[in-house]
Amino acid sequence: xxxxxxxxxxxxxxxxxxxxxxxxxxxxxxxxxxxxxxxxxxxxxxxxxxxxxxxxxxxxxxxxxxxxxxxxxxxxxxxxxxxxxxxxxxxxxxxxxxxxxxxxxxxxxxxxxxxxxxxxxxxxxxxxxxxxxxxxxxxxxxxxxxxxxxxxxxxxxxxxxxxxxxxxxxxxxxxxxxxxxxxxxxxxxxxxxxxxxxxxxxxxxxxxxxxxxxxxxxxxxxxxxxxxxxxxxxxxxxxxxxxxxxxxxxxxxxxxxxxxxxxxxxxxxxxxxxxxxxxxxxxxxxxxxxxxxxxxxxxxxxxxxxxxxxxxxxxxxxxxxxxxxxxxxxxxxxxxxxxxxxxxxxxxxxxxxxxxxxxxxxxxxxxxxxxxxxxxxxxxxxxxxxxxxxxxxxxxxxxxxxxxxxxxxxxxxxxxxxxxxxxxxxxxxxxxxxxxxxxxxxxxxxxxxxxxxxxxxxxxxxxxxxxxxxxxxxxxxxxxxxxxxxxxxxxxxxxxxxxxxxxxxxxxxxxxxxxxxxxxxxxxxxxxxxxxxxxxxxxxxxxxxxxxxxxxxxxxxxxxxxxxxxxxxxxxxxxxxxxxxxxxxxxxxxxxxxxxxxxxxxxxxxxxxxxxxxxxxxxxxxxxxxxxxxxxxxxxxxxxxxxxxxxxxxxxxxxxxxxxxxxxxxxxxxxxxxxxxxxxxxxxxxxxxxxxxxxxxxxxxxxxxxxxxxxxxxxxxxxxxxxxxxxxxxxxxxxxxxxxxxxxxxxxxxxxxxxxxxxxxxxxxxxxxxxxxxxxxxxxxxxxxxxxxxxxxxxxxxxxxxxxxxxxxxxxxxxxxxxxxxxxxxxxxxxxxxxxxxxxxxxxxxxxxxxxxxxxxxxxxxxxxxxxxxxxxxxxxxxxxxxxxxxxxxxxxxxxxxxxxx
Numbered sequence: 001x002x003x004x005x006x007x008x009x010x011x012x013x014x015x016x017x018x019x020x021x022x023x024x025x026x027x028x029x030x031x032x033x034x035x036x037x038x039x040x041x042x043x044x045x046x047x048x049x050x051x052x053x054x055x056x057x058x059x060x061x062x063x064x065x066x067x068x069x070x071x072x073x074x075x076x077x078x079x080x081x082x083x084x085x086x087x088x089x090x091x092x093x094x095x096x097x098x099x100x101x102x103x104x105x106x107x108x109x110x111x112x113x114x115x116x117x118x119x120x121x122x123x124x125x126x127x128x129x130x131x132x133x134x135x136x137x138x139x140x141x142x143x144x145x146x147x148x149x150x151x152x153x154x155x156x157x158x159x160x161x162x163x164x165x166x167x168x169x170x171x172x173x174x175x176x177x178x179x180x181x182x183x184x185x186x187x188x189x190x191x192x193x194x195x196x197x198x199x200x201x202x203x204x205x206x207x208x209x210x211x212x213x214x215x216x217x218x219x220x221x222x223x224x225x226x227x228x229x230x231x232x233x234x235x236x237x238x239x240x241x242x243x244x245x246x247x248x249x250x251x252x253x254x255x256x257x258x259x260x261x262x263x264x265x266x267x268x269x270x271x272x273x274x275x276x277x278x279x280x281x282x283x284x285x286x287x288x289x290x291x292x293x294x295x296x297x298x299x300x301x302x303x304x305x306x307x308x309x310x311x312x313x314x315x316x317x318x319x320x321x322x323x324x325x326x327x328x329x330x331x332x333x334x335x336x337x338x339x340x341x342x343x344x345x346x347x348x349x350x351x352x353x354x355x356x357x358x359x360x361x362x363x364x365x366x367x368x369x370x371x372x373x374x375x376x377x378x379x380x381x382x383x384x385x386x387x388x389x390x391x392x393x394x395x396x397x398x399x400x401x402x403x404x405x406x407x408x409x410x411x412x413x414x415x416x417x418x419x420x421x422x423x424x425x426x427x428x429x430x431x432x433x434x435x436x437x438x439x440x441x442x443x444x445x446x447x448x449x450x451x452x453x454x455x456x457x458x459x460x461x462x463x464x465x466x467x468x469x470x471x472x473x474x475x476x477x478x479x480x481x482x483x484x485x486x487x488x489x490x491x492x493x494x495x496x497x498x499x500x501x502x503x504x505x506x507x508x509x510x511x512x513x514x515x516x517x518x519x520x521x522x523x524x525x526x527x528x529x530x531x532x533x534x535x536x537x538x539x540x541x542x543x544x545x546x547x548x549x550x551x552x553x554x555x556x557x558x559x560x561x562x563x564x565x566x567x568x569x570x571x572x573x574x575x576x577x578x579x580x581x582x583x584x585x586x587x588x589x590x591x592x593x594x595x596x597x598x599x600x601x602x603x604x605x606x607x608x609x610x611x612x613x614x615x616x617x618x619x620x621x622x623x624x625x626x627x628x629x630x631x632x633x634x635x636x637x638x639x640x641x642x643x644x645x646x647x648x649x650x651x652x653x654x655x656x657x658x659x660x661x662x663x664x665x666x667x668x669x670x671x672x673x674x675x676x677x678x679x680x681x682x683x684x685x686x687x688x689x690x691x692x693x694x695x696x697x698x699x700x701x702x703x704x705x706x707x708x709x710x711x712x713x714x715x716x717x718x719x720x721x722x723x724x725x726x727x728x729x730x731x732x733x734x735x736x737x738x739x740x741x742x743x744x745x746x747x748x749x750x751x752x753x754x755x756x757x758x759x760x761x762x763x764x765x766x767x768x769x770x771x772x773x774x775x776x777x778x779x780x781x782x783x784x785x786x787x788x789x790x791x792x793x794x795x796x797x798x799x800x801x802x803x804x805x806x807x808x809x810x811x812x813x814x815x816x817x818x819x820x821x822x823x824x825x826x827x828x829x830x831x832x833x834x835x836x837x838x839x840x841x842x843x844x845x846x847x848x849x850x851x852x853x854x855x856x857x858x859x860x861x862x863x864x865x866x867x868x869x870x871x872x873x874x875x876x877x878x879x880x881x882x883x884x885x886x887x888x889x890x891x892x893x894x895x896x897x898x899x900x901x902x
Contacts, residue, residue: 057237059157060145062177062190072179072188080189081224084139084182091183138215141229144178145238149193159238162216162245165197167321176216180229194218198228199249202256202330208295210249248319250301252326254288255316259327259336261287275339277313277770285310308677313770320345348766354782362835363785363792364842370505371882375866375873376835385846386794389803444525446471447571449491449510449534449550452527462495466529468510468550472572475522485522489573490515494881497556497563502877505885506540512555512566516573537566539887553887562892563884583624586660592616593713595669597689598628599662613649613667613691615712620657630654631669631693640703647686651696651706668715669693671708679718680748688749690715716750722774730807730850731755735784735843736836739767742812742855747773752808756780756801758787784839791846801847809852811840820859837875841882848886854879 061067068074147159152170166172177190200213215228234242259275292298305315316323324346327336343350361381364372369382444450451466460467469488477483492511494504517523535551538544545551555566569577590596597611614628630652635644649669667689672678678692696706708714720727732754734743738761746752753773758780759765765781778799780787787800796802814833837860844852861876883891 056240058159060147060159060177060235061237062145063147063157069188072186074190075187077180077189077192077218077220078224080180080187081139081221081227083187084180084185085137085225087182087185088137136226136228138228138230140181140232141176141216142179142181142232143235144176144231145235146174146176146241149173149175159241161241161248162197163248163319163322166195166325178235181232192218192220194221194229196222198329199252199326201253202326203260205257205291207253208292209297209301210253211246211297214249247301247304248315248322251312251315251319252323254284254292255323256327256330256336257291258284258287259339259341275341277316277341277344278775279341280312280316282310284312316341317345317767317770344766344770348762351762351765351769351779351781353762354780354786356782356786358783359785359789360832361785362832362839363788364838365792365845367505367845367885368838368842368882371503371841371878371885372835372838374503374871375875375878376831376838379832379835380838383789383792385792385803387802389846389848444471444474444486444528444531446473449532450486450488450528451530451532452523453529460496462493464493464495468493468532469523470512470571472516472576474525484525486525486528488517488523489513489571490517491552492556494884498561498877499881499884500874500877502874502881504881506551508550509540510534510550510552511563512552512570514555514557514559514574516575518573518575554884560892562890564890581624582660583619583626586626586663587619590616590663590666591713592618593711595631595667595691595713595715596628597664597667598658599664601630601656601658611664613669614656615669617655623657624660625657626660626663627655627657630656631691632697634695638703645683645685647682647684647691649691649693650703651693653697653699665689667691669712670715670717671706671712674705681718681750682715718748718750720750722753729753731805732808732810733801733806733843733847733849734758734768735809735811735840736813737768737810738764738812740771743768743810744771744773746808746810746853752810754810756799756806758782758784760784784836784843788839788842788846803847806847807850809840809843809847809849810855811843811853812855813837813840815857815859820857834875837879838882841879841886844883845886 057064145159146162147157148155150156160174162174164171165174173193173195175191175193177192178188180187180189194216196217198215198217199210200215201207201210212230214231216231217228221227221229258279261273288298289302305312324337324342330336340350359381362376362379364380364382366382366384369380373380448471449468450471451468454460454462454465454467468491469486470491472487472489475485475487490513492513494506494509494511495501497511532549533547535542535545535548537553538548538551539553540551542551553566555564555570556562557564594616596614596616598614600610600612613631615631617627617629619626631649632638632652632654633644633646634641634648634650635646638644638650641648668681669691670678670682671693672682674694677683681688681690682692684690693708694705695703697703717727722729727750729750730752732743732746732752734740734746734754734757737743737754737757737759740757743754743757747754754777755774756778757765757768759768760781760783762781765779769779780799791800791802794802813836816830816833837854837856840852840854860879861874863872863874865872880891
């Protein structure tokens, strides 16, 4: 149901009528955005729904049908200005005294030299011209609203903030309604177009605000005699648009004053410093507080931003075009526009474009090319590394979207050889193996690898006709011939793992498994077809693998669907290993003083699916239990601050003895002074299992501030300097970094400092630069393909590091080719974007980082059919093949449940 605008009285007229203002007849049937179709008629009486708040207007009242100004008719701007000028002239005439109107007599003795008279006349004319340039007439504009013109298709007739004038192409004209006032004369005007805005008080450090010094000018006002309209109080419906502009206008004054401030307060030359965006992180906030802190208007302005906030960089970046317009027109000899901050937020030239022509092909290593060529075809270009690749280090981890991969160095490092000639051979055909003869059965012993004929009726659908097994023990019965059985651990071909039917570059690689036959019928010796020669703890290029049928370097777990580096302890199944109690496991994993998440102490709370934070106080050997200090939640368990953040805890003296099986994982808790806000990652509401403590509960139940006890193991300190040796960090490389949300979040975890960042988009990389934690981070404005190509060709620099220096790789490769919103995922452009997943795998292959993290959409893991040949493919599975083929990685696939501690 249509509602009347605020202040409306009367009915909606159906026809146009004379408004009595002397204007041409116009229609009063006006609606927002200039539309009149299907307008419902207003009811005869007002109706209000109880409890429903009426929406505020988005257009001025003048554009709604039937509204008229309650006091004044509509006047034309040029008539109003003519009237005001006549009034002003009459006032000036009345102010002239008779003495001022008398022309002074001419001194007859005065030198009548003509050239001198002309000189004096010319000087007088120049002074008058200079005065005319500075002189302007100002009339008050009150009860005003400012809005877009009707030809603005996206926001026609919608009200807008004044700082949106001339900041975007096509936004250089706005309209205003309002009351113009000169003395006691008041006239209402409507739909007046204007193009100019002027703000005063710039450079006046003693003034604390620009209110009362804001003018706008229309073309009519300029042509009538350099007339400006001083903004007074806005209309009630426009108040919510005008207040943000006033705040920004005051900020602009402080901004310009800061740019034009002296280098040092005692300097006489008023030479400004070179201001950068970083200066607005702390210096600017301190400076304006020192200069204006005692003024009540400034205090009100600051409270709207946040009295305790000091970082104004976001304000600068969000309003850079308005700040530029005002700085450019401030007429300070061009000094304001020479600061480096404009290169960072306006010109976007603070980062130089990478040299060289853009490489359109996706650059990959030979191994990755062999894995992905059947999917992306000619989108890939393989380049062999010109430098030796480093061996993988222990403890490496790779996370691929929903996949987590750990890596550890194998027992033998890869031989360097000639890296240029390194090639990945296609799938080798299985070597023929003769069946065992009767006399060779005695040679089967523990540690051998044997082959058996695959069962006909089985869920294993691999193409191989054999299954392979590692012999743990041989069970002979001397009293019964032919009854010898084997205890084995099954060995998997790549096709038997989650790598599925995708292309794996090594057909002669076997994977150890956790699938033994201890609980199944024993394997009879007679089922063995032949023995195979296998190289354990060796890669495809190791000398130990030469002359062998297979090599084994990794273990695949059926139960956890992960790959881990093969160790000697894996050569025995879990059935044969001693059982370690949960108490011993917890005792080995944690120390007294560590903080953990534990299941609820009360049985009634189990259904809430909430884990409680606690501190380990001691390990009780007698009961095989763990004593924990309960850390209560302030917002839930105390009434003093019901709105406390969900991860704020209270230190208590309540202890509880719990079974080790109820302890889930480690958490991170840090103490902060009550008058400070927690810093990242403790300010994220509990994300990452991070908590903070302000107070402790006393025996009387009071909450008092406290410092961390010495036995309390606090979580990571985010204020630790980046170069502190006590907290070594990983050197990160951020690929497809964009504006930095992904990389910044990783850095806030505390373990990584991004030393290199790569992206092709200029605005995005400048945004990344604005939020750098480490100012020495190298920013590469160009394609990852150019970047990797130079790396593979050995063109290293501070911008492009050699292998061995990168500990962590994070990447957010383009997702358009995998998105379900893309209806043409097989287009050339989509395939080009999708192929950049192979680039990420190549970066991992080339740099061999300790950790890597890839973010993408779920469509990455979907089975698809190629339009060209109708063959199925799965990019995610193929990515796993590439990562496993690199070797010695610990990889776990999982669809994690995004459940927080809450």
